Amino acid sequence: MTTVYAIYATTIFVVAFVLIASDRLNKTLVALGGATAMFVLPVINSHEVFYSEETGVDWDVIFLLLGMMIIVSVVRQTGVFEYVAISAAKRAKGSPLRIMIFLLLVTAIGSAFLDNVTTVLLIAPVTLLVCERLGISPAPFLIAEAFAANIGGAATLVGDPTSIIIGTGAGLSFVSFLANMTPVVIVVLGALVVLLPRLFPDAFAVDDKRIADVMSLDESEAIRDRRLLIQCGIVLLLVFAGFVTHKQIHMEPSLVAMTGAGLLIVISGLGREFYLSSVEWETLLFFAGLFVMVGALVRTGVIDKVAHAAGDAIGSSPLMATMVILGASFLVSGFVNNVPYAATMTPIVGQFASSMHGLHNDVLWWALISGTVMGGNLTAVGASANVVVMGIAGRAGHPVSFGEFTRKGAVLTAVSLLISVGYLWVRYFLLA
Template structure:
C-alpha cells in the first residue's frame, strides 16, 4: 500500500478506537477523523463532498432528515401512544411476547422499506410501551435494529447494498425473494430464540402493570385526528413511492424530503416543531463516517484488502463463496456496508463471469454485507440511528453494549448461511 493508504488506515483505526472506547463523543471522533483525512490529503473536497463513491452519501443524509421530520409530526398526533398500548395489549403485558411482536413487525416492514425508515417509525412506540410496562428499553431497541438488518436482507429494496448488487448483477426483486427470503425467515426465527437467551433478564412480568395496560383504551391516546389523517396519507404516499422506486425512478431521499415538505406545508405544524425531533448529531456522525470510509476507498485500502481475499480463492467456487460470505461479514462490521459493496461488486462481477455466470457469489456478498452490519454499533445505518434516538431520550446505549450482542447474532446468522449456500448452490 502507498504511504497515503497507510496514513488513512491509521487515522481510521484511531477514530474507530475512540468511538468504540467512548473516550470522546462519537460525533467528535467521526468529525475529527474526517478532518484529519482531509488534512493529510487522503481525500479532498471534491471526493469527500461530491463523489458518489467516496463522498458523503447525501441520499442517506436527506432520507434520514425527511423521515425524521415526518416522524416528528406524527409524534404530535398521539399515534405512537396508540400503537404502544395496542402492542402491549396484544402481548398481554408480557415483555417477551412484546419483543417478539416488535421484532416481527420490524423485520417485515424492513423488507418493504429501508431499514432506517423502519427503526425511525418503531423506536418511538418502543419507548412508550416499555415505559408502560416498566421494562428496560435498550434491549428492545437493540433487537429492533438487528431485526431491521435481517429483514432488510430479504428484498432488493430492504437494504441499500442490495440495490447496488442488483444493478451490477442484473438481479430482480423476485430474484431476492426467491433466493434470500426463505433463509431470512429461518434466520428471523433463530434470532427470536437468541433474544430469549440474550435478554432473559429483561422479561420480568408485572401482573399489576399488565392489568393496568389491559384496562387502557388506545383510542383515547389520539390527540389530533385531523393531523393524524393528513400525516398518514403523506406517509402512505411516501412508502408507496419507496416500493415503486423501480417504476418511478425517484430516489428515496427525494421522496422523503418531498413528503416532509408537503406535510409541513399542508398542516398547521410550524417549521420549528417539525425539525425539533431531527437527530442532528446522528446526521453529522454519518457525514464524518462517510468521509473517513471514502478516504479508505480513495486511497485503495478497501479495494486492496478485498482483492487479496478474492485472489486467494480464484478457481475454487466453494472457497470463494464461503470466503466472500465471511470476509464481507467481517469488513461490513467495521466499515459501512454501502461503500464496501460498491467496491466489491466489480470484483464479484468478474468472479461470476469467470465461474460461468453462477450467481451464488452475489448471494454470498449480500448475506455477508447485510448481516455483518449487525456485528457492531456502527456496522449499519439502522444501528447508528437507534443509538442516536436512545441518546436523545436519555437512555444511552454504549458501543460495547450493542456490540457484545451483535457479535453473537452476526456469528450465528452468518454461520447458518454456510449450509444454506452449500446445499442449495454448491453441492
C-alpha cells in the same frame, strides 16, 4: 495515491474506530475529528467530500434520514404511536418478551419492503412509549429491532442500500432476489427470536401493577388529532409508494422522503419546535464524519486492496469462492460502512460469476448479499440502522455502549454466518 497516504488514512480510521468503541468520547465528535484529520495531508479534498459518489458524503442517506425524522416528528403529534404501543402491549398481555417478538417481526417485515433505517425510525417511537408504560428499559428492544431491520433488509432487492447496489450491478430481478434470499432470512430471524432470552436476560422483568395499568388503558383515547392522522396516512402511503417505484418515477428515496416531509410541514401548519422534535442532529453529523473517513479509505485505495486480496484468496473453486466471499463480507461489513464495500466488491464478484458456468454462478451474489447486509449486525457502526438506534436510545436517556451492542451483535452474527454457510452449501451445492 502513495503508500504514506494509505497508511495515514488507515491509522486515522482505526484510531477513530477504537475511540468510538471505547465510549470514552462522544462518537459524533470522534467522527468529525477523524474527518477533519483526513484533510491534514490532505488525503481527500472538498470536491471529493461533497460531490463524488465514490468518496463523498452519501447525501441520499443523510437526507433520507432527515426527511423521515421530520415525518416521524409530525406523525407523533397525532398520538398514533401511543395507540399502537398500547394495542401491542394489550395483545401481548403485557409480556415484554412477546412485545419484543411482535415489534422485531414488524420491523423485519417492514425492512424487507422499505429502507431498514426508515422502518427503525417508524418503530422506535412505539417502542419507547410501550416501554415507558411498562416501566422497563427500551434499550434491549431497540437493539433487537436494529438486528431485525438488518436481517429483514436482506430479503428483497429494495430492503437495504447494499442490496440495491449489488442487485443492480448483478442484474438480479426482484422475484429471484425474493426466492433466493427470503428462506435464509426467515431462518436467521427465527434464530434471533430463540436467542432473545439469552441475549437480553434482564429485559423482561416487569411489575404486575404496570401490566394491569396498561391492560386497563383505552387505546382509542390516545389519538389526539384524527384529521392530521388521516393527512399523515395519505402522505405516508405516497412516500412508501415512492420508495417502491423510485426508479420508475426517477426520484431517489431521499428526495421522496424530503418531499413527503415538506408536504406534511405545509398541510399540518406545525411550528418548527414540533416538526423538528425527532430530528437526531448528532446522528446525521456522525454519519457525515463516518462517510468522510470511509471515503478517504476508498480514495487511497485501502478498501480496493482489501477487496482484491479477498479475491486473490478465492481461487477457482465455486464452493471456496462462495465461502470466502461470505466470510469476508460478514467480517468487513461489521467494521466499515457496507455501502462502499458493496460498491467495490460488486465488479470483482461479477468477474468470478461470469467465469463460472453452470449452476453455481448466482450463488456468489447471494453470498455477497448475505454477508454484506446481515454482517452489519456485528458492531454498533456496521449498519446505518445500528447508528440510528444508538442515537435514539441515547436521546431517550437509555444509552447503549458500543461494547454492549457488539457483544450481543457478535453472537447473532456468528449464528447468522453458520446458518448462511449451511443454507448456501445445502441449496446450491449439496442439492444442486
